[in-house]
């Protein structure tokens with residue numbers, strides 16, 4: 538079996554010790570197991586800088602999209618109207634969710650290298666009083682751009698609307714004071730910056746908004762309110778991904794040992810900036826300008842008159858121990874390199890050495 542490290546935005550490279558946690562089969566209604574679930578929920582609230590009096594954390598089976606869908610169908614529902622601010626594929630996916638569920642929405646689109654503007658949001662909310670909710674992505678993994686959810690949150694709160702954030706690829710990797718920034722629902726998943734394995738998503742919810750979700754969901758399994766009610770003592774409503782939860786609890790412990798979000802964020806930022814600097818020396822340019830480039834993943838342009846394909850580059854790098862990612866922006870030829878997970882400076886150094894070797898006969 539060929540093994541390689543993942544320079545992708547999740548699933549990502551996890552530690553051996555996180556993977557080893559999955560060697561145990563746990564009983565779902567056993568008290569020990571329920572306590573692990575409760576512990577994870579409490580720790581996630583702490584990472585979000587919110588209190589259990591104001592917020593709760595709901596865990597939900599499935600990948601990150603299940604969590605976003607759960608919030609939109611349970612909170613916006615069929616009587617609300619959602620404004621989606623989008624500068625990438627994950628913003629567009631929210632519109633897709635709304636189309637499937639019959640939720641009314643307005644999609645405000647931006648170029649993929651441009652951040653949504655809080656001034657625009659204020660204007661749209663003023664012009665369309667029917668809008669009840671505003672949602673956006675924090676770290677748009679499509680490009681690697683980091684959006685200004687703080688600025689938009691201020692405007693959304695001033696207008697008295699509900700604010701939903703997809704922080705899938707940033708939660709745990711970037712500090713997000715959830716209450717201070719006016720966020721009512723924030724979604725992430727097990728296999729991103731907390732560095733667990735894929736299998737569930739989590740939603741940190743403002744309690745008073747969550748309570749309004751009762752009976753609104755058009756889906757049984759994605760009903761956020763019912764999932765929360767059922768989880769009061771740590772028991773999952775339907776079969777829980779036990780191995781994934783154990784691995785996640787371990788991943789949270791390892792995050793603490795690393796020094797929490799500040800230390801992890803610094804590692805991601807340092808490695809990301811180092812990667813960009815070294816890639817620029819090799820002639821690659823980034824799609825996102827430095828001011829808005831996040832620390833999670835970077836989109837690079839191919840050089841002019843490029844003589845190789847993504848597949849050639851990918852295979853060459855993979856044979857030497859790393860997997861990179863194809864581009865996802867629509868208007869340019871690009872590829873992406875992620876730097877979250879168990880990735881350290883020496884990995885970036887090795888990757889750059891591989892690039893030098895790859896480029897030497899190009």
Ligand SMILES: *Cc1c(COP(=O)(O)O)cnc(C)c1O
Pocket residue numbers: 546547600601602603627674676677678703704705706726
């Ligand atoms: C990973 C990710 C998601 C969720 O994608 P899944 O494939 O459903 O896990 C949603 N939004 C963003 C920004 C992401 O990076």
